Amino acid sequence: MNENFIEAMIAAAERVPGASLVVASETRPCVTTLAGVVTAGRRMGTRLAGEGIGPGDVIACMVPGWREWLVVAVAAAQAGAVMLPIVTIYGPNELSFILRQSGAKWLFTPEHFRGQDFPAIVAACGPLPALERHVTIGAEFSRLEEEGFVTEPAKRAAEDLALLVYTSGTTAAPKGVKHSAAGMLAELASLRESRGRAGAEVVLSPWPPGHVAGALSMYRFLCDGTPLVLMDQWSPDVGAELIDRHRVTTSSGTPFHLSGLMASADAHGRDLTSLRQYLVGAAPVPPTLIARCQAQGLSVYHCYGSSEHPTVTSGVVDDPLDKQLHTEGRPIAGVELRFIGDDGGDVPPGMDGEICTRGPELFGGYLDEALNADAFLPGGWYRTGDIGRLDDEGYLLITDRKKDIIIRGGENISSKEVEALLLAHPAVADAAAVAAPDDRMGEVVRACVVLKSGAALTLDDLRAHFFASGIAKQKTPERLSILAELPRNASGKVLKHELRAIAASAAP
Known part of the structure; x- marks a missing residue:
């Protein structure tokens, strides 16, 4: 596949100009089309190139699931720049690390979102030598996408760096992951093949686009013209209403998301x-x-x-x-x-x-x-x-x-296996299993659970449940933490290092 991002986006906009984008947001609600987004993005990209952004420069986009994220992605591709999506929950520590390591020249953010003051967060990052401009979503952003003209896009090879995604950093400093347009377009082609068996799609994405799953949904819209419904924050009630109203065919998430949708629909x-x-x-x-x-x-x-x-x-x-x-x-x-x-x-x-x-x-x-x-x-x-x-x-x-195995008395225990049994208990709504330090066995299993409304659970209840399952005795939880919710990152992944900290400090 020899296309770069902007070539794929232009081709998609010509092929399916009316592909729909719906943004469900209290802050930036929007209904528009692929052709409108690509035109605005190309106009902005021409402006970026005119202000010194060239091929290989990094454009950071710390924007939630809004139309504006998509416009910035097109603008970066038009200028030949590298798109760097960043999740909006990051504070100054994570943001400063990413901006300094990546050498991002421009940064796009909201002014405010979900109680966060983004100019204040950027100011708290300290010196950012490479950063030339911070654009918030507002009047300046509108000028960049609405004024001016469109030129030919910058020349970039399909194998050149086009997308830089940082890992969630659940156990260490975030890692910058380099992707080319060729690799991401191959990914989209595989998704077309595997998802296409269900027929024409309308996708609902609850993922923040700073995470690779969210970014993929965005690029499916931009490069394939797959109709897209976005949520800038999760609500099962809103999600169920959007599926109903827009006849959504395809979505993704965690079991937590799915169960919320089903309960809300009922x-x-x-x-x-x-x-x-x-x-x-x-x-x-x-x-x-x-x-x-x-x-x-x-x-x-x-x-x-x-x-x-x-x-x-x-x-x-x-x-x-x-x-x-x-x-x-x-x-x-x-x-x-x-x-x-x-x-x-x-x-x-x-x-x-x-x-x-x-x-x-x-x-x-x-x-x-x-x-x-x-x-x-x-x-x-x-x-x-x-x-x-x-x-x-x-x-x-x-x-x-490898890092998530509980070693009890020299025996390896799969936390995933334990978690599956925990979730099968009628009182448990959400669960994770981690190693808890133990003087005798080295490590034992600590169950960290969120209970269903009105439910109660004791360690003896869990012992009986695991015994009835026929699972090996050493896999039975020997510690129990009942939590209001499990700590998760923006992509829904449980932050095991936080649970291990709880396990290490809690009394047996």
Whole structure:
């Protein structure tokens, strides 16, 4: 694929100019079309080029799921610049690190959003030597996109750096992940192939576009013309209403998002029958929720990916139910997998090993090149740090993360397996399992749970529940923390390091 981003965007706007964009927001609600967004973005990109932004320069966009994010993405592509999306929840520490390391020359933010004063956050970052201009969404932004003319776009090769995404930084400083237009467009082509079986799509994205999942939804609209409905903050009631009103066919999220949608639809009489496929990450989905989805013809399946390799495997709507429930799907077109042991050698088929990936969507390395040595094997294989295997039919099973294994008395315990059983308990709404320090065993399992309204739970209740499941005794939780909510990052990933801190400081 030899297109760069701006070429793909121009072609999409010519092919489906009326592709719809709906932004559900109390701050910046909007209904518009792909042609309107691309025209505004190209006009802004011409202005950026006229003010000194050239090929390879970095444009940072700390904007929620608004039309303006899309305009900036087109503008960056028009000028030949690198788009750097940043999640809006970051404070001065994270933002200053990203801006300094990336060398971003322009930064786009709201003036205010969800109680945050963005000019104050930027001011608190301290010196930012490379940053030339901070544009807030308002009069200045409007001038950039409305005034002036459109020239020919800057020349960029499809393999050049085009998108810089920072990892969520759940365990360390964020890492700048480099993607080319060729890689991201290959990703979009694979998504067309795997999602297309359900027919024409209308996508609802609850993801913040600073996260790779949110950015992918944005680029599907810009480069493919897939109609898009955006939410700038999560509300199950708003989500259910949007699905009903706009006949959304496809969405994604965590089991938390999905259960909220279903409950809201029941409570307010929303029609969700247009929703045919719902993609969740590598998180267990409670069986009762699956049953409810099945009753309305909604396929819920998993995918596996990361900021570095956005989609490695994915289910599809016609996968058998047990594969939808218990696997991460099969490798998407062009993706290769191998599994290695602690010695770096390949493990026998069917055995657990560290998952290594290769394919056209794979990132081009970290911005901090010192990180690449540990990330790649010879031959361009990316080491994910996740443990898994393929079943006999080629579906991926994730066992755990190397860093997320609980070692009790020398026995490795999969936190994912424990979490699946926790979620099956009738009192539990959300759950995570982490290692808790123990003088005798080294580590034991601590269950961190959020209870359903009006429910109660004791450690003895959990012991009985795990005993009835037939699971090995050492996997039964020996500590219990009941929380109001689990700490999560902007993409919905549970912040295990915060839960481990709780486990380390809590009394046995």
